[in-house]
Amino acid sequence: MATSLLPVSGQALDAQSLVAKIQKLCPAAQLRPDCDRPAVKVPLAHWPVLAQQLFASADLLFDLLETHTAIDWVQTGQIELVYVLTSLQCGHHLTVFVDVARDNPVAPSLCAVWPIAQWQEREVFDLFGVHYTDHPDLRRLFLDDDWQGFPLRKDYADDFMLERPS
Amino acid sequence: MGLVTDNLPGALLPLPGGGALLTAIDQVVNWSRANSLWPLTFGTSCCAIEVMMATGAARHDLARFGAEVARPSPRQADLLIIAGTIVKKMAPRLRTLWEQMAEPRYVIATGSCAISGGPFLYHSYTTIRGADEVIPVDVYVPGCPPRPEALLYGLLTLQKMIREGTTLARPGEVRKPVLAALPDGMTLHQVRAEIAELVQETATVDRAAAATVGASYASASRV
Ligand code: SF4
Numbered sequence: 001m002a003t004s005l006l007p008v009s010g011q012a013l014d015a016q017s018l019v020a021k022i023q024k025l026c027p028a029a030q031l032r033p034d035c036d037r038p039a040v041k042v043p044l045a046h047w048p049v050l051a052q053q054l055f056a057s058a059d060l061l062f063d064l065l066e067t068h069t070a071i072d073w074v075q076t077g078q079i080e081l082v083y084v085l086t087s088l089q090c091g092h093h094l095t096v097f098v099d100v101a102r103d104n105p106v107a108p109s110l111c112a113v114w115p116i117a118q119w120q121e122r123e124v125f126d127l128f129g130v131h132y133t134d135h136p137d138l139r140r141l142f143l144d145d146d147w148q149g150f151p152l153r154k155d156y157a158d159d160f161m162l163e164r165p166s
Numbered sequence: 167m168g169l170v171t172d173n174l175p176g177a178l179l180p181l182p183g184g185g186a187l188l189t190a191i192d193q194v195v196n197w198s199r200a201n202s203l204w205p206l207t208f209g210t211s212c213c214a215i216e217v218m219m220a221t222g223a224a225r226h227d228l229a230r231f232g233a234e235v236a237r238p239s240p241r242q243a244d245l246l247i248i249a250g251t252i253v254k255k256m257a258p259r260l261r262t263l264w265e266q267m268a269e270p271r272y273v274i275a276t277g278s279c280a281i282s283g284g285p286f287l288y289h290s291y292t293t294i295r296g297a298d299e300v301i302p303v304d305v306y307v308p309g310c311p312p313r314p315e316a317l318l319y320g321l322l323t324l325q326k327m328i329r330e331g332t333t334l335a336r337p338g339e340v341r342k343p344v345l346a347a348l349p350d351g352m353t354l355h356q357v358r359a360e361i362a363e364l365v366q367e368t369a370t371v372d373r374a375a376a377a378t379v380g381a382s383y384a385s386a387s388r389v
Contacts, residue, residue, distance in 0.1 A: 143292070144255055151291040160254075162295075164288040165354070 010061055010090035018092055021060065026050045032097060039095040047098050048108045054085065054094070055113050061089045065110070068120035070128045074154045077102045079128060083110075100130060109135040127152040172197075172329070192331070199244070199270065200325040203233040206243035208263065210250030213277035216311035218249040226314040231321055240266035245324070246301075247317075251279040251286060252294040264301040272333055273297070274320050276307040284310055304333050 013021065015038040019031050026046050032039040042050055054062040062085040071080040083096040100107050109132035110117040121132045122141040129150035132138055140147060149156055174197055176189025205228075209218050222228045222236060237243040240263045252260060264271070275297045278284025286293035297303055304327060307320035327333045 142255070156291065158291060161291055162288050 010087065011059065012087075012091040013059070018060075018094065021057075022050070022054070022094075025053050025057070032095075035095060037093050037095055039097065041097045041099075044098055044100060044107065047096070048110070051083075051096075051110055051113050054096075059090075061087045062094060064088055065114035065116055065120065066093075068110075068117060068124060070124050070130060070152075072102070072128060072152065072154045074102070079105050079130060081107060081124070081130065105130040106133060107131070108133050111135060126150075129153065175329075193329075196329050196331060200328040201232045202235075203231075203245040203272070203321070203324070204235045204237050204243045205233055205245040205247045206240055206263065206267065207236045207238070208246055208248050208250075208260065210248075210252065210256060211279065213249035213279065213311045217276050217307075217309075217314055217317050218247055221314040221317045226318065228318070228321070231318065231325070233321055240264070241268065243267055244271050246271065246273045248273065248275045248280040248297045248303075249277060251284070252297050252300065253292045254294065255292070257294050257300045260297065261300050270333070272305075272324055272328070273301060273303045274305045274307060274317070274324060275303045276309075276312055276317055276320065278308065278310040281306050281308060 018038045019029075019040060022029050022040055023031075026042065026049070028046050029040045029042045029050065032041050054060050064086045066084040066086045067082075068084070069082050071082065073080060078099045079102050081098040081100060083098070085094045085096065087093075098107065105128070107130055109121055111121070111134070118135065118137065119141070121130075121135055122138060124130050125132065125135075125138055126141045126143055127150055139145070143151070149158065151158075174187075174189065175193040176187050179186045179188060207214070207218055207222075209215070220226060222234060228234045233245065240246075244267065246264055246267065248260070264273070275281055279286065279293070280297045283290065283293045283295035287295060294300060305320045305324045307316050309316055324333070
């Protein structure tokens, strides 16, 4: 079971009851058994509501969005958004996966739930080109403002890149 | 003042009531410059911690060579230590800092990244392939990251170059010790096989020998 370094006030749930609770809140959420931490896959349409519930519901209390990143699956045409959540009050962790279409990657911004998402969503926008609706300031973060393309997409290429000689 | 690595060049003539020093102004100036380098610490990634900060800290103690006065301001520094990866967005800032430094200024590039782009040479959309694409570099200290001793060696090399007046006079000149291509008749495959063999060799631990070494350390620390 996951442990927290911080003083814990709530009750940490084990993986099974955590996933069961989440599936009760959102029946469309599926368990991802291939992860070493509790992880669920959530359809995009259900995600904003579930995020709010994860944050607010008394026995889950996911108060920290630890990191947000993405995976580009070129073959299946999906960009998989990854949210790593922690509850500092209870000491449990959860990873949430959400698929968006690669050719129209639009997702709702979670700034209203976790304010830190502003920065993390800017980074994912910068490198993967995912557009977040209702984000207050969706600009490039690491790359120059006039950069063309999204370099962490698997099919990204530009003239600057060097091929490895074989 | 730290360790002065050689004497003031010139001849001391003992005279009644004192003495006279015969020397050349250039030599005195270069001698003092070499022994009081003030580094501008330009650390952008792992090398900054592994080499630059470790060299400045107590164990390796850069102060022994008169170069401990690290300045975050380019106006007060005359040695730019580049420690880390330079990316496209950082390159103009590096150039600005270098331009703001007063002459004479010297540059040491530490680590593969600052020398050639290092591990990010291929398939990188943003890593500059060597700091010398942006500013002239006097001394290259190879490694990923280099040992702090290597930076000390680089510093001593720079001091020697300053004393001899052989630092880079013309900006833009590149004296790159890294070969961009493999030597004739050598393939990447051979290089990899050789490295694998060396790693295999050094990673094999002779347990019996290690035990005796450990025991001797233990007894030494008890003394
Ligand atoms: S040379 Fe190696 S240690 Fe130094 S900055 Fe580059 S990756 Fe890091």
